[in-house]
Amino acid sequence: MSLTSDYIKQRLAEKFGESISQVEESFGTLSFAAPKDLNLKVMQFLYDDEELQFRFLTDLTAVHYPERKGEELAVVYHLYNFRERVRLRLKVYASVEDPKVFTATKLYESANWMERETYDFFGVEFVGHPNLKRILNVDEMTYFPMRKEFPLEDQSRVDKDDEMFGRGGHIGI
Amino acid sequence: MSEQQHITLPEGSIERQTQTLNLGPTHPATHGVFQNILEIDGERIVSSESTVGYIHRAFEKIAERRPYYQITPLTDRLNYCSSPINNMGWHLTVEKLLGVKTPKRVDYMRVVIMELARITDHLICNGVVGVDTGAFTGFLYLMKHREVAYEVYEEICGSRLTTNIGRVGGFERNFTPAVFEKLEKFLKEFPVALKEFESLMTRNRIFMERTQGVGAISAERALNYGFTGPNLRAAGVDYDVRVAQPYSSYEDFDFTIPVGTTGDCYDRFLVRNAEMWESLSIIRQALDKMKTLPSDVWHADVPAYYLPEKSDVYTKMEALIYHFKIIMGESDILPGELYNPVEGANGELGYYLISDGGRSPYRLHFRRPCFIYYQAYAELVKGAMLSDAIICMSSLNLIAGELDA
16 A cells, blocks of 8 residues: 555544644655654654555654744654655654754654754754764864854955955955 | 673773863864864763864855855865765756756766766775775775766866766856766776775675674654764664655666665665666666667756856857846746755755745755764764774765755
């Protein structure tokens, strides 16, 4: 049998009822959001269920939406079913003041570094993670650089003299 | 280890102590900037910890300020052994977002370039596994032919390693006759070298003993660790994005997915070799298919996203407007959210793109295969000899650029 989006939606609705929100399908991938304290339960259900069998964590990352008050940080999981070749996107929202989300490392070993990366860049604290420290940035860093409050430098700024890289100085750009 | 000893050693004696060894970050045998802190008991590895991030360049952050066409050069620098695949993956992602449909000939041209890139990537990886087991010759046999592949890229896009090849909608120019000549040369000469390489390595007693059973992983563990690509296939799972979720008309081609059984370094080596043969066959099929199609098509007809001919820019008003809009990054981009994977040379390379309709992506995340599977390294080398750790590392095909983004 083939696993259709409607069937997945129905199974999720049966199991979790009203908690599942923002169900939408874009570019052939079913996407939905779950409350942050249910993320492990949802993933465990998708993993264990004999018909759903989403047993591969393809990707884990986060997105920062500064204008959404109370749910600024979205942790995004991409799950995959090898048998039916179906991909699923699960989102969990957390506030920027209290960015605590349960870790998926118990279920997927691969989540270990991906969660460390997400912590490193967005400051999402994964509760229960065995080794939650920075991975790509230096340990001394005190901020989370992928958040939107850190814009990249304006390329047309003139106050900075950086002759080596063709700005300011005698070149005068 | 300790239960094998017959002599009871006193507490705190020097024989009971383990040593810490820093392998990397600039060790020549790590083939990239990786640091592994190994705790060793004699020559046996008790535990290891990997440090990554030495060449982190914040591509995801930079991409949030760049117009879409300027992100292609960033993707070059992920897996720089097969940058055309990264470039094509990005173009395909943007095309999917914009709903651009490319002509069949463009798809086949892309397939030729992507498979060529896969061969160049695998030949380096397998060559290096040979080097690390003490056989430099095979590496040189293959390396000679990578030059021809790089000349093909050069003929199309002007550069060799960080290619920035292709555009959203197609290629920057048509394949010239020189491209086809060089491809013919490659298809004629490379199989000979690969055959030689295989007869040198595959049944070589020393090579087999050095690689068999080294760094083995079961299919279940490999899936749990997020393995993809040849490393997962060596463990026996026939997952290949080209088949599971075909892109760029891969469904038109006839090829098999080589799989291994044990997931050790030897099987990874065999899977990569077999994939090179499959890639050669795909290139031949693609070239044959291209012969039946009109030879003057090398891009989709999407003037809003594909740069017009330079002569048209000087003479036609619309062409000038489109040229200006594209170069200034003012093309209309639709809002949307998608995850688009391609089969990179070392695994599933995914692009998670969120567009809010602005000139640059709202968020772009690269699913970098070797970042994810490198976590398993500590488990793979635990209890192994120090020299096995080196081979294990090279046979995983870790590319520092991709790992650190």
